Amino acid sequence: MRRVLPLLGGVLALVAVNLPWAKVSGGGYDLDLSGVDVTGGLGQALALTLLAGWLALLALRRWGRVAMAVLVGLLGLSMIALAVLGHDVDAETARAELRTVSLAEPLVTVQWWAPALFGVAGALAVVGAALLARTGPAPRSFERSAGTDPTAWEQLDAGDDPTTAGADDGGASDAEETQWAQAEGEDGR
Numbered sequence: 001m002r003r004v005l006p007l008l009g010g011v012l013a014l015v016a017v018n019l020p021w022a023k024v025s026g027g028g029y030d031l032d033l034s035g036v037d038v039t040g041g042l043g044q045a046l047a048l049t050l051l052a053g054w055l056a057l058l059a060l061r062r063w064g065r066v067a068m069a070v071l072v073g074l075l076g077l078s079m080i081a082l083a084v085l086g087h088d089v090d091a092e093t094a095r096a097e098l099r100t101v102s103l104a105e106p107l108v109t110v111q112w113w114a115p116a117l118f119g120v121a122g123a124l125a126v127v128g129a130a131l132l133a134r135t136g137p138a139p140r141s142f143e144r145s146a147g148t149d150p151t152a153w154e155q156l157d158a159g160d161d162p163t164t165a166g167a168d169d170g171g172a173s174d175a176e177e178t179q180w181a182q183a184e185g186e187d188g189r
Contacts, residue, residue, distance in 0.1 A: 005128025006054040006072055013047035013079060013121035019114040022089040024097050027104030031097050035114060038093070039086050043118060045080065050075050050125050057132055069133035072125055079122030085116035 017039070020032035037044045053072040060068055087110065094106040155161070 002131035009121045009124035016117035017043035019031040023109040024094045026106045069129040073129035076125030083115040084121030149178030170180035
């Protein structure tokens with residue numbers, strides 16, 4: 001669950017930033033301003049950066065993951081701050097949007113729930129980042145499992161190929177290896 005929280009925060013932020021954050025009315029026209037319009041694209045940039053940070057969190061090891069979790073947490077905090085402080089539409093933006101269809105003076109109605117949803121997305125990112133920063137090392141996908149033969153790993157560490165260990169255990173004999181080497185030399189490889 002802790003790995004999914006920043007992803008949920010990023011997806012929710014992308015949805016919330018594209019919802020109408022304000023409605024501009026005037027001259028018989030109603031225009032919706034999305035969070036992208038209201039924040040000048042900052043909300044969308046934060047959401048996309050959060051998703052990129054989430055991908056990095058999955059790929060990094062312990063200290064890299066801690067550093068990236070701190071950055072993702074700061075992204076989440078800035079999303080919360082943007083939701084609280086940056087959701088007001090200034091008069092010039094409203095006038096410019098309405099002037100595309102009418103010359104009337106705008107009446108701006110701010111929607112409260114879309115910025116609140118954006119703030120919740122930021123909170124999910126902060127909580128997810130804190131949980132990921134606190135956890136132990138990420139599981140490695142290529143760890144030596146307990147059920148494998150340790151001599152094969154020792155041979156690989158020494159630079160030998162355990163599949164060609166000799167004729168006695170099913171591998172190629174020295175004569176066969178010489179034959180293969182000569183055949184490869186004749187082919188020009």
